[in-house]
Amino acid sequence: MAGRCSSASEGVLDRLCEPGAVAVVGSVKPGKIGHQLLTQLVEGGFPGALYAVNPGSEAPPEFPAVRAAAAVSAVPRGLDLALIAVPAAHALSVVEECGRKGVGAAVVFTSGFGEVGRVEEERILGETARRFGLRLVGPNCAGIMNTAAGLFASIEVRALPGRTAFITQSGAVGGAVLALAETRGIGFSKFVSYGNRADVGEVDLLEYLAGDPETELIALYLESLQDGREFMAAVRRTAAIKPVVIIKGGRSQAGLRAAGSHTGSLAGSDRVFEAMVHQSGALRVPGIEEMLDLCYGFTTLPLPQGENIAIVTNSGGPGILTSDRTEELGLHVRETSPELRSRLAEFLPGHCALANPIDLTVEGTRENYRRTLEAVLAEDYDGVIAINVGTPFLDSAALAQGIIEAAVPPPGGSAGPLAAAAGAAPGARKPVAAVFMAGGIVQSGCDRLAEAGIPVFPTGERAAYVLARMREYSRRFAAPIPTAAGPGPSAAAPREAVDVLQQAEKPLAAPVLEPEAVAFLETWGLSFPEHAFLADGAGAAELEAAAARVGLPLVMKVVSPEILHKSDVGGVALGLDTLEGVRKAYADMRKRFAGRRMRGVLLYRQLCGGLELIAGLKQDPDFGPVVLAGAGGVLTELLGDVAMRIAPFDRNEALAMLAEMKAHRLLQGFRGQRPRDVGAVADLLTALSRLGLAHPEIAELDLNPVFVFEQGALIADARILLR
């Protein structure tokens, strides 16, 4: 396929998605899945050869073009794709037979594998496929479609042709999306329900579709991940080329429970998934209606290149509701300029509202919609929402025509986000989303807009949502990389990942007490206040020398493998501001912890005036090391004010992470205070993210508190727990 970027999946998934010959393996009696599949393939107009494979060598008489065979081995050579709908007990032998026959790909519809606990059978199924170099989709899936190739190998509603590829872990969500999309006239390039992914999973599919020239947008329904880090890397690479829209099922406890029982895999924490979304540049949506709205918008509208949105309406109320939502979503309904207002006043009478929203009132004729939109598009607005609220007595088709005349570029212009963004020069097309309300009275207008390629949304709020998310994409990927050029710089793994791999560090050994934790973290460039370790049994002179080295006031902490929560048991003495006090505290501790394997005490210079943060590292089952940062004290515990990123990440990502915290304003210098050293905190977090990757043996690392000053950030307590 010319123009497709090279990927490991190339060629192999081609036989899955663009087969020349397809066999349906399993009963083709009416009512059986095999029969339904043949119906779909024939009615969908599959142009290649079709076979029905079953012991009785039956083919449905109503499909004369379908040839029958008693076994896969009996099918003529050159079979690309087998659609397997046999009982679970026979699936493996059919896959083996396909493998021996040299079939390129198989879709196993059959359920009764991992989702009901038969995990081992499923593993063998995948292994068998891989042994033969056969790519296997499923088991427990709803099939695949490639609309351009006329391939409808699924029992779900046949997708209309379109430019969105939709891949889904749940066949039912897939079916529901296809059926809803059909009612809205939204089409798809590819559809893949990958079910239990014994072989082909979300990562293969993303990589394949990233290079698919028929696909402008990838939509994805997920419940769990095969490999979180590989997935993240694939999304990062893909999102830089084309938008990736994700629904993640299993955000709540009940949802997780159901996802567990549904696919047999455990989903990770939703907050970590959210961090993945931020870092990779994907667009997460809550449900299928939002997903469809985005598919529709991205494949029909150019990307907005800024936040300023104009709203042109023929009625106040819907204009107001649209304004409210647009602003809530972070876009800006900027007031019209005096110049624009005077231009509009040339043809609009005085009872029209010329602020933004621009309310044409009953003057919303075809001509006035056209002239108003032309005037608005000539100003530096980044997108327009054109609203028409109909009545049974208003000709909505005429108003649609006015919008089309202003919004659709002369022939030769191209649609779609890539084309539009490529032409980001002045004069480039701007998104114009129409809102025609509602129902049957505006149908003729909606039809005309759809024909002209202008998307129509049922409410202004939904149009605003689409523009806001499209702007989110264009802000992130200012200049998307054309498909043919392959992944660009932002798709590469962050530089840090490479550094980390080059560091061959010795793993830490348990237990890591505070002195070792401090020493270890210092090798990673993290900073602590002046400190000294004093081994148990040290004399008065050593104590005094250490105290002098550290400086008063100081903090003394007991060091013992038996004592984890030091302050709870009197193992921390704060504010020691005289030598006398230091001596007394030392004597007290030795007495208190006699017989508790006291290794000694750690002395720190006591800090004051710093802003308290916390930082840490934990292991996520899906994504591995994750770095956390939050405000110290009340803010974190009370509000869960914690930001997260998956390691590794660079300084910019660390700064973005800090900006996400509610406590960010404290760092910037709240209430007249001088700003704190945000850069030092970003460096600390970046270092954590790198050491997390280099030391997978660390289960948990807590820096609490970290004191942030106008210059620098110092860690006042470090705790490392190994797995």
Place this chain on the structure above:
Amino acid sequence: MAGRCSSASEGVLDRLCEPGAVAVVGSVKPGKIGHQLLTQLVEGGFPGALYAVNPGSEAPPEFPAVRAAAAVSAVPRGLDLALIAVPAAHALSVVEECGRKGVGAAVVFTSGFGEVGRVEEERILGETARRFGLRLVGPNCAGIMNTAAGLFASIEVRALPGRTAFITQSGAVGGAVLALAETRGIGFSKFVSYGNRADVGEVDLLEYLAGDPETELIALYLESLQDGREFMAAVRRTAAIKPVVIIKGGRSQAGLRAAGSHTGSLAGSDRVFEAMVHQSGALRVPGIEEMLDLCYGFTTLPLPQGENIAIVTNSGGPGILTSDRTEELGLHVRETSPELRSRLAEFLPGHCALANPIDLTVEGTRENYRRTLEAVLAEDYDGVIAINVGTPFLDSAALAQGIIEAAVPPPGGSAGPLAAAAGAAPGARKPVAAVFMAGGIVQSGCDRLAEAGIPVFPTGERAAYVLARMREYSRRFAAPIPTAAGPGPSAAAPREAVDVLQQAEKPLAAPVLEPEAVAFLETWGLSFPEHAFLADGAGAAELEAAAARVGLPLVMKVVSPEILHKSDVGGVALGLDTLEGVRKAYADMRKRFAGRRMRGVLLYRQLCGGLELIAGLKQDPDFGPVVLAGAGGVLTELLGDVAMRIAPFDRNEALAMLAEMKAHRLLQGFRGQRPRDVGAVADLLTALSRLGLAHPEIAELDLNPVFVFEQGALIADARILLR
């Protein structure tokens, strides 16, 4: 009308909503509004007399039943309703003519009044109507409908019959809602677009509809309020009888700007409106799709009596997405009990998931839906969402039948929230919401469910939203008051309002300096630390005596009408813990503020160990005095952690207000601290709410900080600003 509760609007609005004779005043030439209105009235089957009134005495020939007259005065006696669609310049004379004729009500469609700045003309229009005892709707409105009376006096889509009354300030939002509702088969009892409300406004309509036996639910689109406090009282009374669902346009700055230009009235702060919603028991929704979903749910489902929701599905993914949303909305997808699981296992095979969601998988037959729902409804779940994801090969009508068999009570049972809540005894009906996905493939099932009175939602998320909001209503109004009985106790004005009216307080005089503020607030039962005022020029002995009375350590603050921000200019001395220090601070202040009209100093006992809150009072343009409370210091400024209530309110409302603050956990005893005296804070807020009403001259009152202890709460600084 038997069964209608008495209200000031009774009878008068009857002639508006149930007229015997209707005249359309204005041109009835094709294309004119007059013609469109006659078309709607005739096609809608209006049973009464119809007149066309215009100078030419024309009546459209296609409507032979419509009689013509040259003027309102020429119409036979007994005209109830005039629909006025004449140019703005003639509207007043037509209204006068109607008044003289004894017409009961008029709807003025004509625009060009307050919304384009002609406020005075609009005022006169309303006054004229009132002078004649004629109730006037509009101007600048889209008309009214009463489906049961066959009255369609509007150019919008004719509503289907139903049990929701929809009243709207924006005619276009009205039209859009009616058109969207038609496509979904959702009907209305009444529709009133009240436009610029020169006479009839939202309060009249609420009161009328509260007593309308054909209306089970009132939906309301608002941009601004005529009288916030009257509106709030009306909503409070109405919501106790039937649900009131509100969309408020103008939440954002751009929305407010548009609302301003649209209706010529200034909208108040959205946070105060939100407080009104909480206090009155209304249900606020963001947009028209959510509004329609609620209208649909409330008029078809009994109220859920608790939070436990069961989800029965034939496919995992949509069950997961529904679970996620259900839990996010505060309902609980509680796991199935072992008893229920064993009952289900009697007929469901092992590959069905028997946790909640219950996933029937391919075993989701008519019979299994029925038996599963019956088993679930017999357990103590408070509502059920039944999901079917279809394929083109699945008979959705049969599955619908299974759901109907389990969910619809035997004949004699009644639907609707009032009926259901009245029968809150064990065995009462529980809400069963269906979700059939999606589009044409499940149409036959949707139709059958609709016929049986079971609502069908396009996604499980939307069904969850409806159940959550219905539960919000049933939690608030545990036992709704039957329509016939009239407003009950919760509809009465709070007791405090009465008390306040009995207190004939002298207004405060400006400026209110801190000593007066303290003295004033003490008369309202608010508590301060020990304090003493020392007039300027007092000698050392007086100072020492005052200090002794207050006790050390103490705080000294300058008192001067010229100094508002005392701490900025050195007017506050903290932590004075010796007499020497007190003397020095006093001398310093006298020196520093010499010539600045220093009235003296205020001494307070310095507090420590209290939790810092802020409390205050401000005037809202719509709702008058509003009380605020928030955590002191960083939390309030950083997070806007402020709760609000419109005055007056009782102690329970004050406690609810405190529970809304993010800092509420601090009051409850955070991190091992002892709980604080929440009751004392509630008393303080309640007192503020009462004094706010008694002293409308107070523009702003700030108590910052208020220290809350384990026993009691003391105000450490009070500032009062008069208007």
